[in-house]
Amino acid sequence: MTDSLELVHPDPVVLKTPTHWLIDQAFAALNGEGERAAVAYKHTAELLKTRKDAAETLLRVAQSSPAEDIGRRWCAYYIVGDIGDKAAAEPLYRAAASALPEHGKDGKCGETRGCEGPRDGEVLVRTMAVEALQRVAERHEEARGYVLELITAQPDRAILIEAVKAARALGLSEEAAKRLNKDDRWMLDIKMVPVQEVMAEPERADDSVLGHMPPGRGVKQDVPAAECCCTPNREG
Amino acid sequence: MASCTATVPNLNTSGDSLYGPRICWQAFIDWAWDAFDFDKDDWDQGFGYYSVCDNTRPLSRTLSGIWCLTYSSPHFPRESYNSNILEWGCRFARNAIDELDARCGGGGSIAYTQWGPFTNDLTELYIPYWYGQGVSLRAGTLVHEARHADGKGHNAGNNDSSWAYNGAWRWQVCWLAWFAFEGQHTTTAMKTQARQRANNIINNNFTTHPGFNV
Numbered sequence: 001m002t003d004s005l006e007l008v009h010p011d012p013v014v015l016k017t018p019t020h021w022l023i024d025q026a027f028a029a030l031n032g033e034g035e036r037a038a039v040a041y042k043h044t045a046e047l048l049k050t051r052k053d054a055a056e057t058l059l060r061v062a063q064s065s066p067a068e069d070i071g072r073r074w075c076a077y078y079i080v081g082d083i084g085d086k087a088a089a090e091p092l093y094r095a096a097a098s099a100l101p102e103h104g105k106d107g108k109c110g111e112t113r114g115c116e117g118p119r120d121g122e123v124l125v126r127t128m129a130v131e132a133l134q135r136v137a138e139r140h141e142e143a144r145g146y147v148l149e150l151i152t153a154q155p156d157r158a159i160l161i162e163a164v165k166a167a168r169a170l171g172l173s174e175e176a177a178k179r180l181n182k183d184d185r186w187m188l189d190i191k192m193v194p195v196q197e198v199m200a201e202p203e204r205a206d207d208s209v210l211g212h213m214p215p216g217r218g219v220k221q222d223v224p225a226a227e228c229c230c231t232p233n234r235e236g
Numbered sequence: 237m238a239s240c241t242a243t244v245p246n247l248n249t250s251g252d253s254l255y256g257p258r259i260c261w262q263a264f265i266d267w268a269w270d271a272f273d274f275d276k277d278d279w280d281q282g283f284g285y286y287s288v289c290d291n292t293r294p295l296s297r298t299l300s301g302i303w304c305l306t307y308s309s310p311h312f313p314r315e316s317y318n319s320n321i322l323e324w325g326c327r328f329a330r331n332a333i334d335e336l337d338a339r340c341g342g343g344g345s346i347a348y349t350q351w352g353p354f355t356n357d358l359t360e361l362y363i364p365y366w367y368g369q370g371v372s373l374r375a376g377t378l379v380h381e382a383r384h385a386d387g388k389g390h391n392a393g394n395n396d397s398s399w400a401y402n403g404a405w406r407w408q409v410c411w412l413a414w415f416a417f418e419g420q421h422t423t424t425a426m427k428t429q430a431r432q433r434a435n436n437i438i439n440n441n442f443t444t445h446p447g448f449n450v
Contacts, residue, residue, distance in 0.1 A: 003340040005282035005363075007292055008243045031248045031425050038424065071249030071370050075425060114345025114362065115394055115404070116377060120436065121368050127432045158439040165449065186445075193448040195320075195417040200410040201402045202317040202324060210315070211331040212271040223269040224279075224288035224295065226262040 010066070019057045022048050026079050027072070045082045055085035062095070062125075070121040074128045081132030089143035092133040096126045096163070097153040126159050134166035144170055151179045161187050240340035242367045244292045251371035251426050255300035256291025258421075268302050271330040278337040294338050297366040301374030304426075305329060305411075308375070308419040321379070321407060322414035329382035333359050347377055349384040359385055372415055372426040373433055380408040392443040399446040409434045413450040 015021040022044060029041035048054040062076035077095070080088050100122050130150065137143040147170060150163040164187040167176035173188055180187065247253045259265065265288060268274070274295075279285040284295030291297065306312070306326040311319065315327040333349075334357035341348075341362025346369070349359045359381045365374060383404035390396055396403035415422075416431035435449045 002278050002281055002283075003238045003240065003338070005294065005338075005340065006239070006241045007282070008241055009292070010243060027246070027248050031251060031254065031423050033254060033421060033423055041424070066243060066245070068243065068364075068368050069245035069249070070368055071251070071425070072246040074429065075249045078425070078428070114341075114348045115380065115390070116346040117344040118346075118364050118368050119344070120346075120433070121364070123436050123440070124429060124432055127436060128428075131432075156440075158436045161439045161449070162435070189447070190445075191448045193450060195413050195450060197448070198410050198413045198450055200321045200407045202321070202328065203402070204317055204328075206317050208317070209331050211327060212267060223266055223274075224276075224285045226260050226265055226289055 017053075017057075019048070019051050019053050022051065022054070023058060023061060023076075023079070027075050030075055030078065031071075045079065048079065049083050055080050055083050055088040058083070059088060059091045059095075068118070068121075070125060073125045077125065077128040077132045081128075081135035084136050084139045086136060086140035086143050089133060089136050089140070089146045092129050092136065093146035093150055096129040096133060096150055096159060097155050098126070100126075100156050123156065123158050126155070127162050130159060130162040130166055134169060137166070137170055144172060148172060148175055148179055151176055154181075160184065161190065164188060165190070238340040238342075240363060242363050245367055247291060249370070249425065250297075251423065252291040252297060252300060254423060255303055255371045256289070256296055259296060259299035259303050260289035264303065265299065268299055268306075272302065272333055273335040275335065275337070278335075278339075283338040294361070294366045297371075297374065298336070298338070298361060300371045301378055302326075304371050304375040304415075304419075304422070305378055307421060308415055310418055310420050312420075320414045321410045322418065325375075325379050325411050328386075329378050332382040332386040333378070334385060335359065336361065347381050349381045351385050351387055357385065370426060370429055372412070372419070372422065372430045375415070376408045376412045376430065376433065379411040380404045383407045395441050395443050398442060398444045405437050405441040409437050409450075412437075416450070 015024055026041060026044040029037050029044055058076045058080045062073045065072045101119050103119060133146060137147055147163060147166050164176055177185055177188060276285055279295050284290060284293030287293055288295050309323045311323050315324050317324050337358055337360045339360045339362055345362050346365045347361050351357045388403050390403060391401055396405045399406055412430040412434035416427045419427055431450060438446055438449055
């Protein structure tokens with residue numbers, strides 16, 4: 001006997017204004033594959049830049065989306081960064097500095113209960129808010145103070161390091177050092193390394209087990225069928 | 237037996253609009269079902285066994301993670317351990333994970349693996365795995381759990397003591413970083429999230445910070 005799951009499908013988002021419609025297009029393009037999607041995203045972001053209410057609407061989308069909709073919130077901040085409206089700097093600072101939920105109560109992970117949790121999604125959203133703030137500050141010098149304010153606010157370590165990286169990229173290392181606790185100044189020395197230096201040791205050789213053959217071999221008797229379409233349906 | 241409900245997030249921004257149709261391929265489902273040892277009893281009751289192509293259901297969303305883990309390397313179908321983890325991650329995971337089960341979960345965990353002598357080796361996935369992270373991060377979680385299933389736990393509470401420990405956090409970081417660098421058939425959002433998640437792990441989950449970001 002296993003657990004049972006019931007899904008809740010939220011009402012479709014109403015695209016109330018042309019800005020909402022453009023944002024919806026930007027979400028789709030940012031999450032599309034290939035050159036066509038990249039070009040579509042670029043054009044959509046350019047159009048959004050011409051709309052005065054774009055950043056404000058995106059920030060509202062980020063703040064009003066359900067907490068568990070990490071992807072939607074993250075994408076909204078990503079696009080805010082590309083629009084680069086200086087009015088977004090303060091809301092981005094507040095989003096990045098906002099308190100994280102408590103750690104899960106499951107205790108030790110691995111042998112007992114899970115290692116990752118919803119808090120990690122919240123850290124990811126705030127990381128995007130910091131990167132967006134950096135992009136705004138690249139265009140508007142007056143927004144740079146918010147990056148430094150974020151360091152002063154001493155958020156969770158992962159967010160603090162993102163803020164320190166942003167300050168460094170903006171040429172604000174000295175100001176950042178003044179605001180960091182003495183014990184945290186090592187963060188200014190974190191290296192950005194190429195991926196070729198980021199390797200896992202597999203502890204096994206190529207003559208170890210290859211495992212099941214790639215797709216396309218054999219027909220199983222007890223597997224679900226791929227005949228239905230991709231529209232949601234109910235399963236009870 | 238537990239009952240749970242979940243709200244389905246935006247399908248575009250989770251990557252399920254892109255990856256969902258890809259897993260709706262019987263040959264792939266046959267292979268993944270066998271390679272990761274799914275069982276019907278662990279994936280019915282609303283988890284998607286009877287609607288495997290429904291990208292709002294956990295089974296489709298798990299298979300999307302497996303698809304991403306399998307086909308993202310530009311060198312596929314090569315799976316050499318002499319290369320980077322994006323290339324051999326799926327080979328390792330399908331051989332290390334003994335069985336993959338769907339459960340409601342509780343307390344906010346994403347996934348859980350148990351292993352060892354006189355233990356029913358298994359990996360369980362929970363609600364936040366499907367509805368709280370995008371497709372590329374789901375693939376990264378599978379690498380992490382596979383490292384546990386291989387017998388390597390954490391050695392500093394929830395953290396790994398160091399990069400040199402070569403534990404589940406390092407492997408997850410490496411897979412995410414390589415996916416961000418050269419992952420195929422994916423999106424800007426999936427790659428950027430992978431890079432950021434890799435850095436979040438580097439910055440939070442090693443007792444001794446490795447001293448770098450990607």
